[in-house]
Amino acid sequence: xxxxxxxxxxxxxxxxxxxxxxxxxxxxxxxxxxxxxxxxxxxxxxxxxxxxxxxxxxxxxxxxxxxxxxxxxxxxxxxxxxxxxxxxxxxxxxxxxxxxxxxxxxxxxxxxxxxxxxxxxxxxxxxxxxxxxxxxxxxxxxxxxxxxxxxxxxxxxxxxxxxxxxxxxxxxxxxxxxxxxxxxxxxxxxxxxxxxxxxxxxxxxxxxxxxxxxxxxxxxxxxxxxxxxxxxxxxxxxxxxxxxxxxxxxxxxxxxxxxxxxxxxxxxxxxxxxxxxxxxxxxxxxxxxxxxxxxxxxxxxxxxxxxxxxxxxxxxxxxxxxxxxxxxxxxxxxxxxxxxxxxxxxxxxxxxxxxxxxxxxxxxxxxxxxxx
Numbered sequence: 001x002x003x004x005x006x007x008x009x010x011x012x013x014x015x016x017x018x019x020x021x022x023x024x025x026x027x028x029x030x031x032x033x034x035x036x037x038x039x040x041x042x043x044x045x046x047x048x049x050x051x052x053x054x055x056x057x058x059x060x061x062x063x064x065x066x067x068x069x070x071x072x073x074x075x076x077x078x079x080x081x082x083x084x085x086x087x088x089x090x091x092x093x094x095x096x097x098x099x100x101x102x103x104x105x106x107x108x109x110x111x112x113x114x115x116x117x118x119x120x121x122x123x124x125x126x127x128x129x130x131x132x133x134x135x136x137x138x139x140x141x142x143x144x145x146x147x148x149x150x151x152x153x154x155x156x157x158x159x160x161x162x163x164x165x166x167x168x169x170x171x172x173x174x175x176x177x178x179x180x181x182x183x184x185x186x187x188x189x190x191x192x193x194x195x196x197x198x199x200x201x202x203x204x205x206x207x208x209x210x211x212x213x214x215x216x217x218x219x220x221x222x223x224x225x226x227x228x229x230x231x232x233x234x235x236x237x238x239x240x241x242x243x244x245x246x247x248x249x250x251x252x253x254x255x256x257x258x259x260x261x262x263x264x265x266x267x268x269x270x271x272x273x274x275x276x277x278x279x280x281x282x283x284x285x286x287x288x289x290x291x292x293x294x295x296x297x298x299x300x301x302x303x304x305x306x307x308x309x310x311x312x313x314x315x316x317x318x319x320x321x322x323x324x325x326x327x328x329x330x331x332x333x334x335x336x337x338x339x340x341x342x343x344x345x346x347x348x349x350x351x352x353x354x355x356x357x358x359x360x361x362x363x364x365x366x367x368x369x370x371x372x
Contacts, residue, residue, distance in 0.1 A: 008068065008246025017068075017244070019317065021060050024309040025131030028053050032138040044166045050138045051167060055116030056305055057135050062110045063302040064243050065103050071238075071249045073107050076291035081226075081257035086112030088223040089165075091214060091260075092172045094230065095276065099239045101230050104251050105172050108228070111296035117169040119162070121155075121210065140165075144210075152213070159217035171222065173214060200277045219260055229254045229279045233287065254279055254289040 007013055032053055038046040065071050075082075094105050109115040117139070124143045126133045136143075142158045144151040162169070189199050215225070232238055233250040242249070283289060324332050 005246060014244050016314070017064070020306070020309050020313055021057075022131065023313050024060070025057050025135070028056050029131060029134045032135070035138065044164075047140075047166055051116040054135050054139050055301075056309075057131060058106055058115055058118075059110065059302040059305050060309070061103060062106050062115065063306045065100070065107055066110075066298055067303045067306075069243045069246050069248055071243070071251060073104065073111075073251045073253065073295070075108070075111075075294045075296055076252065076254040076289040077256070077294065078291060081255065082294060084224065084257060085226075086114055087168065089168045089218075090170050090222050090224045090226050090257075091218065092170045092226045092228060093211075094172055094174055094228050095280075098230065098232065098237075100243060100249075102172075103240070103243070104230055104253065105228075107251075108253060108255075109170055109172075110299065110302060113299075114168055114170050117165070117167045119169055119171045121171070121173050121214065155210070156213055156217055159214060162218065163221050165221065170226075171214065171218065173211065215260060222260055224257050224259050227256045227258065227276065229276050229283075229289075231280070231283050252283070252289065252293075254283075254291060 032050060035046055035049055035053075038049070065073075077085075092105065092108070094101060098104075106115060106118070109118045119139065119141055120136070121142050121144060122136065124145045127137055127141075127143045140158065140161060142155055144155050162171075231252050233252060236249050238247075238249045238251075279289065
């Protein structure tokens with residue numbers, strides 16, 4: 001292992017990265033709080049400012065993928081569609097099979113300049129999570145309880161509120177509603193059999209109601225739907241911990257573009273899921289997609305943003321550490337050690353949120369009746 005690779009694997013480097021992310025994120029959340037005074041005065045200015053502030057947070061995660069781990073992200077699409085990316089608002093359908101698929105989705109957004117304004121359909125619990133969850137609140141992210149009877153009215157209203165959004169945005173959605181596991185897949189296919197639907201080998205049965213409502217509410221705002229299928233070469237099993245350790249992965253993302261005006265609402269999700277399953281089969285067989293591979297240029301802004309916050313926050317941290325060491329106080333040093341332990345636990349908890357085996361139980365046995 002070279003010296004750079006060795007340093008990337010060291011826990012002290014991970015702590016410093018997480019320190020920068022947490023402190024800068026809380027500072028930005030605090031600034032976002034003050035932008036609320038703009039909402040009744042100039043709603044569009046509030047939105048534009050929060051797009052930039054949100055970029056300062058989410059781009060740090062993308063920096064880890066692009067610059068720290070050096071992960072290659074190859075896009076497979078057609079030239080006509082490629083020219084449209086970043087120049088229109090769109091709904092992006094993602095598969096939910098990997099621990100870092102959300103990060104690859106953000107990378108896709110970043111390469112085409114819409115990371116700051118990107119939206120998601122997220123579970124309500126995430127709105128209470130510091131930094132990311134609070135950032136999403138100011139971005140007018142659509143949160144749901146995943147109980148359609150309770151969600152329908154609030155989700156539709158929040159989607160309709162985006163009709164006058166001042167910037168192009170991509171609305172990222174996982175149609176399955178939860179991350180793929182073998183247990184969830186088995187239950188999902190039992191539901192498919194009961195409903196007379198085709199069985200899928202690599203995906204869960206899509207939740208057509210949420211997709212249909214999203215398309216219906218955003219029909220006059222978004223121009224197209226980007227149906228995306230993500231895979232990793234050589235049977236790689238990427239994790240956020242691996243990215244943090246500087247491990248390089250090789251992501252392949254197939255994207256097909258369809259005009260919203262061409263989509264039947266309720267049936268399209270199921271039909272496209274069958275197509276995605278076929279693409280997945282093709283990828284496992286050949287190791288590639290039936291489209292032209294393109295590597296979108298990597299932009300420097302994620303790295304520059306991280307370097308700015310690193311310079312701003314590391315100097316006072318190191319100065320504090322030097323003063324603590326020079327003081328020679330046992331109590332001071334013990335307090336510092338305690339903070340390190342707490343920070344270590346916090347870092348492990350944040351990473352654990354992305355792990356598949358610690359994902360939500362949505363779609364498991366206790367939710368089986370809800371799928372019917």
